[in-house]
Amino acid sequence: MSAKNNIKGVKYLFASASLVTAIGLWNHFSSQANLQEQALQKNEPDPQVSYVQKLEFPPLPTLVPGYEYQTGVLYPQPEQLDYTNDQNSTGQLREALRPTPEAKPNPQVTINQVIIGQPSGGNTLSNPPVNNTGSSK
Amino acid sequence: MKTIRFRAMGCQMNVTVFSDSTAAVKQLEQVPAWFEEWEQVLSRFREDSELSCFNRGEIKLAESSQVFKEVFGTAQQVESESGGLVSPLVLDAMQRIGYDKSFEKIGEPLRVPALAYGEAVDNIFEDILAAGAGTVRYDFGGVAKSWAARQAVRRLGRYAPALVNAGGDIAISALMPNGEGWIINVTDPFSPDDHLAVLRVGKGGVATSGTDYRNWFQNGQKRHHIIDPRSGESAETDLISVTVVAQDVVQAEMAAKVVLILGGERGLAWLAERPQFAALLVYEDQDIQTTPGLQAYLRSSRW
Numbered sequence: 001m002s003a004k005n006n007i008k009g010v011k012y013l014f015a016s017a018s019l020v021t022a023i024g025l026w027n028h029f030s031s032q033a034n035l036q037e038q039a040l041q042k043n044e045p046d047p048q049v050s051y052v053q054k055l056e057f058p059p060l061p062t063l064v065p066g067y068e069y070q071t072g073v074l075y076p077q078p079e080q081l082d083y084t085n086d087q088n089s090t091g092q093l094r095e096a097l098r099p100t101p102e103a104k105p106n107p108q109v110t111i112n113q114v115i116i117g118q119p120s121g122g123n124t125l126s127n128p129p130v131n132n133t134g135s136s137k
Numbered sequence: 138m139k140t141i142r143f144r145a146m147g148c149q150m151n152v153t154v155f156s157d158s159t160a161a162v163k164q165l166e167q168v169p170a171w172f173e174e175w176e177q178v179l180s181r182f183r184e185d186s187e188l189s190c191f192n193r194g195e196i197k198l199a200e201s202s203q204v205f206k207e208v209f210g211t212a213q214q215v216e217s218e219s220g221g222l223v224s225p226l227v228l229d230a231m232q233r234i235g236y237d238k239s240f241e242k243i244g245e246p247l248r249v250p251a252l253a254y255g256e257a258v259d260n261i262f263e264d265i266l267a268a269g270a271g272t273v274r275y276d277f278g279g280v281a282k283s284w285a286a287r288q289a290v291r292r293l294g295r296y297a298p299a300l301v302n303a304g305g306d307i308a309i310s311a312l313m314p315n316g317e318g319w320i321i322n323v324t325d326p327f328s329p330d331d332h333l334a335v336l337r338v339g340k341g342g343v344a345t346s347g348t349d350y351r352n353w354f355q356n357g358q359k360r361h362h363i364i365d366p367r368s369g370e371s372a373e374t375d376l377i378s379v380t381v382v383a384q385d386v387v388q389a390e391m392a393a394k395v396v397l398i399l400g401g402e403r404g405l406a407w408l409a410e411r412p413q414f415a416a417l418l419v420y421e422d423q424d425i426q427t428t429p430g431l432q433a434y435l436r437s438s439r440w
Contacts, residue, residue, distance in 0.1 A: 128313060129140060129153045129300070132332065133380055134324025135347035136148040136282070136304030 139165050145172035146180070146282050148304025152289065155314050156297030164296060168289055172303075175288070178204045179281040181274075192274040212280045215391045222395045224366045225275045282306050283344060283390040290386075305345045308386040312339040318434070325439075326378040326419055333425065334417060334438040342386025346393035347378030347419075365398050372398040375421050379404070382415040382434050392416070401426065 139162055140153040152168050154161050178187040187205050190196050198209065212225040277284075286303040293299035294310025300319050301308045309319055318337030325331045326349035336343070348361035348371075365372040379396045383389035392414045396404035401418055408416050408428050415430035425440050 128317075128320055129138070130320045130322060131151060131153075131300060131302045131307055132322045132324050133302075133305045133307055133343050133345045134329065135326065135345060135349050135378060136306070 141165055141168060143169045143172075145169065146176055146285065146303065147182075148282070149302075150304070151302040152293070152300070154293045154297050154299040158296065161293070161296035164293055168293075168301075171289055171292075172285060175204060175281070175285045178202055179208055179277055179285075181276045188275065188277070208277055208281055208284050209275075211284050211387060212275075212277050215280050215387065218388075219391050219395050221366055222398050223280070223391050225277050225280065226366070279306070279344075279346070279390045279394060280387065283308070283342070283387045287342070287386050306386055306390055307338075307343040309338055309340055309342065320436075323380050323417060324378075327423060331439075333419065333440070335436045336382065336431075336434040337436050338382055338434055341382065341384050342389040343380065343382050344386060344389035344393045345378055345380040346390070346397045348372075348374075348397070349377050363394065363397055374398060374400045376401055376404065376418055377421050378419045380417040382431065383413060389414070 138153060138155045139157065140151065142152075143150050150168075150172065152165060154165050156162075176186070177183065180186045181188050181192070183189060187196070187201060191198070191201060191205070198206065201209070216224045282303050283306045286301045286306050286308040289303075290299050290301040290308040290310045293301070298309075298311040298313055300310070305324075307321060313319060318339045321336040321338050321343050322332035323334045323336065323345070325333045326347055329349075346363060348363055360371045363372045363374075364370065374397055376397050379393045381389045381392040381396070383392060392408070392411070393416075395407060396416060396418065399407055401420055404416075404418065405426065405428070408414055412430055414428070415434060416428045417431055418426045420426075427435075
C-alpha cells in the first residue's frame with residue numbers, strides 16, 4: 001500500500017510542478033509582450049493628430065475648379081499671386097527709353113540689278129572678271 | 138561665277154563670287170540689301186539715318202547700333218593712323234574749331250594744334266567726342282564705303298573667292314580658283330575710258346583717291362572733295378589720283394587719301410616708311426610714279 005501511495009505522490013508532484021512551470025512561463029512571456037507593446041505604443045504617433053496639420057504644408061494649387069459632389073458647389077478659386085513689386089504699378093510694361101526704329105519695309109534704292117551667270121569650269125577662268133579702280137563714280 | 142551690279146552710297150557697285158551654289162547665289166542677291174541697311178545707318182545725306190540722328194544729338198554713341206559703333210571705331214582708328222589727315226570731322230568740325238571764334242557751345246576752348254606732317258592729332262577726336270554728340274557733325278565718307286566693301290566680301294568669302302568693288306574701293310577675299318590674282322584696271326584720270334595699268338591682286342584691298350571726278354569751281358577757284366584737315370579746304374596737291382594696294386581695303390583707302398593730301402614728295406616719303414602699301418601716283422602734269430612694292434602686282438602698264 002505504501003508504494004502505491006508513493007507513486008501517487010510523485011505523480012502529484014510532477015503534475016504540480018508542470019502546472020507551476022507552465023504558469024510561470026506564461027507569465028514570463030506575457031510580460032515580455034506587454035513590454036514590447038508598451039514600447040511600440042510610445043513610438044507610435046498619436047492617431048488623433050494629423051501630419052498635415054503638424055507640418056503645415058500649404059495646400060496644393062488647384063488646377064481645375066474643385067467640385068463638391070454632394071452639394072454641387074464649386075470650390076473657390078485660389079488667390080492669384082501678384083508678382084508686381086511696385087505698389088504703384090498699373091501692370092503695364094515698362095516704357096522703353098528709346099523707341100525701336102522701324103524697319104523700312106521697302107528700301108528706296110534704285111538698283112540696276114543684273115545677275116550674270118557665267119558657265120562654270122574652264123570657260124570662267126579663260127574669261128575672268130575685270131574690275132576698275134579710279135575716282136568713285 | 139556670278140556677278141551683281143547696282144548703285145549704292147552714290148557710286149557703282151560690282152560684286153562677284155566664284156560659285157554657282159544656291160547658298161552663294163542667295164548671299165550674292167542679298168548684297169544690295171546689305172548696302173541699303175548700312176547706308177541707312179551711315180549716310181549723312183539721309184535725314185533719318187543713324188548718323189544724321191547722331192549729328193543732331195538725338196542719340197548717343199552708347200545707344201547706337203553695332204554697325205554705327207563699328208564704323209565709328211574704324212574711323213577713329215583711321216584718323217589716328219593717318220596722323221589726323223583722314224578725319225570724319227573735316228566737313229564741319231574743322232571749320233568750327235579752326236575758324237569759329239565762339240567756343241562756348243563746346244565748353245572749354247579746344248586745343249587747336251598746328252597740324253604738321255606726322256603730328257598726331259587724335260586728341261582732337263577724343264576732345265570732340267567728349268564734348269558729346271550733337272556738338273559736332275561727323276561724316277565717315279570713304280571709311281564707310283571701304284568698311285562696307287570689306288564687310289560684304291567677308292560674308293561672301295565664306296562660300297567662295299569673292300570681290301566687292303564699291304565705286305573703286307575693292308575688297309578681295311582670296312585668289313581666284315586658278316590661283317591667280319583678280320584683274321584690276323587702274324583708270325587713267327585723264328582718259329576715263331582707258332586704263333594706265335593692269336594689276337593682279339589676291340586677298341586684300343585696292344583703293345583710289347582722286348580729284349579728277351568730284352571737282353567744281355567756286356568763285357573762280359577750283360574745289361574738290363578731298364579736304365585737308367589742316368586747312369579745312371580742298372587739299373592743295375600736285376597729284377590727281379593715287380591708287381594703293383594693301384592687305385585691307387580700309388587701309389588702302391586711308392593711304393590713298395593721305396598721299397593725295399600730302400602731295401607727291403611728302404606722300405612718297407610717307408609711303409617709304411610704310412612698305413605694306415604699294416602705290417601708283419599720277420601727277421597733275423601726267424607724270425607717273427610707283428613704289429617698289431607695286432611691281433609684285435603690276436602685269437602691264439602704259440608707261
